[in-house]
Amino acid sequence: MSRWGMTIPMTGLALDEHREIVAELSGLGYTDAWSAETNGTDAFTPLALASQWDPGLRLGPAIVPVYTRGPALLAQQAATLANLAPGRFVMGIGTSSETIVQRWNGIPFEEPYKRVRDTLRFLRKALSGEKVTEEYDTFAVKGFRLDNAPATPPPIVLAALRPGMLRLAAREADGAITNWLAPKDVRTVRGVIGEDLELIARLFVCPTDDAEEARRIGRWMIAAYMTVPVYRAFHEWLGRGEALRPMNEAWAAGDRKKALEVIPDEVVDDLIVHGSPERCRARVREYVDSGLTTPVLAVVPGGGLSPAEAVRALAPSAG
Template sequence: MSRWGLTIPLAGLPLAEHREIIAELPALGYTDAWSAEVSGADAFTPLALASQWGPELRLGPAIVPVFTRGPALLAQHAATLADLAPGRFVLGIGTSSDTIVERWNGIPFEEPYQRARDMLRFLRRALAGEKVKEAYATFTVNGFRLETPPAVPPPIVLAALRPGMLRLAAREADGAISNWLSPEDVRTVRGVLGEEPELLARLFVCPSGDAAEARAIGRWLIAAYMTVPVYRAYHEWLGRGEALRPMNEAWAAGDRQKALEVIPDEVVDDLVVHGTPADCRARIREYVGNGLSTPVLAIVPGGGLSPAEAVRALAPSAG
């Protein structure tokens, strides 16, 4: 059986009210809980709570940006989670995007490939308990050592959307994290990453049998992501450049409504899992069949289900 992950916290459910559903996840067939870090909760606090509420779950952030925390602080965060969930924590890191790094945090989004490579190499050493004194290409660490390194250094997986980062993940990380892809795109990604490394992907899932409702929600999500340069380049590589060109042109012209209207149904259906819960589970299994090791469901409200009801309806144990 493949792994079956869930993104936490769930939309529409306050973090403090997650205890019951997180404790229930293993019985429902979920193996993993993965956080995110965009403009809501930070990446680590939900995992700290889940480490105590769901002691059987594997936990990880997907992802922590390598720009928005300094190297030592990021190592401290990772070591803390590894201590709370020994042998169950996986550190997911990535470049994030110019929007989050530069526009929201005021940090230059420069040399993202090099920054990810340098942070990956630093974290390997720091989490193994080494004293690190090295001038990397994008930062310098002068004599840092974790006070209490984790007894079990966590695996590190790297967000990778295009060939250069996928090859780096294959060479130096313990796996790769992708996002916004179709089941067929999994084969493309695997073609670069190789068959052996773990491949995780966050899948946006709307458990609604009303296709119009699901596509309307999906269009908002697609427009918000695919107009960001890193995702635009990613989908040009995957072959959707022309299909998304009208959306990008309308967005650049400031016509947000037109940008939504010109996203083809086929693109929404490719990238957003929707339909009845049974349809959604079948679609998720298509991803797994094409080589996805760990689907991580990001549940989008729809179908009249509460967050907890959606989690239960989409669980692998449900059918």
């Protein structure tokens, strides 16, 4: 059986209200819980709670930005989670975006490839318990050693959207994380990283039979993401540049309404999993059949289901 993950925390549910849902996940057939870090909760706190609520889950952040914490603090937080969930924690790192790093945190978004590479190499040493004194291209560390290095260093996986970062993940990491792709796009990614590397992807799932409702929600999400330069370049590489060109032109001109209107239904249907829960589960399996190792569902509110109902309906054990 493939892995089958869930994104926590879920939209519309306070973090302290997740205990019952998380405690059910393993029993429902979920293998993983993955957090995120944008403008809501931090990446680590939900995982710390989940480590105690369901001791059967593998846990990971997808992802922690490499800019917004110093390297030593990243290592400390990774070690803390690895010790809370021995053998069950995976450290997911990536560049994040200029908006999050520079506009929101006031940190220059410079040399993203090198910063991710350097952070990966530092974490490898630090999490193994080594004392690190190293001049990297993008930062320097002098005499740092973890007091609580985990007995089993966690795997490190990289967020990667395009060939350069994907190749780095294949060479030096234990897996790659991507998102906003269709099942057919998995083969394109696999063409760069090979067949053996773990490939993790967050899939946005809207369990509703109302296709227009799902597409309306999906258009807002696509416009918010695909106008960001890294995602725009990703989809140009995947072959959607022309289909998304009218949206990008309208967005650049400040016409948000038109930008939403000109996103083709086919693009929304490609990138948002929607339909009945049965149809959604079948679509997720298409990703797995195309080579995705670990689908991580992110439930998009729709169809009148509560978060708990959606988790149960979308579980692999449900059908």
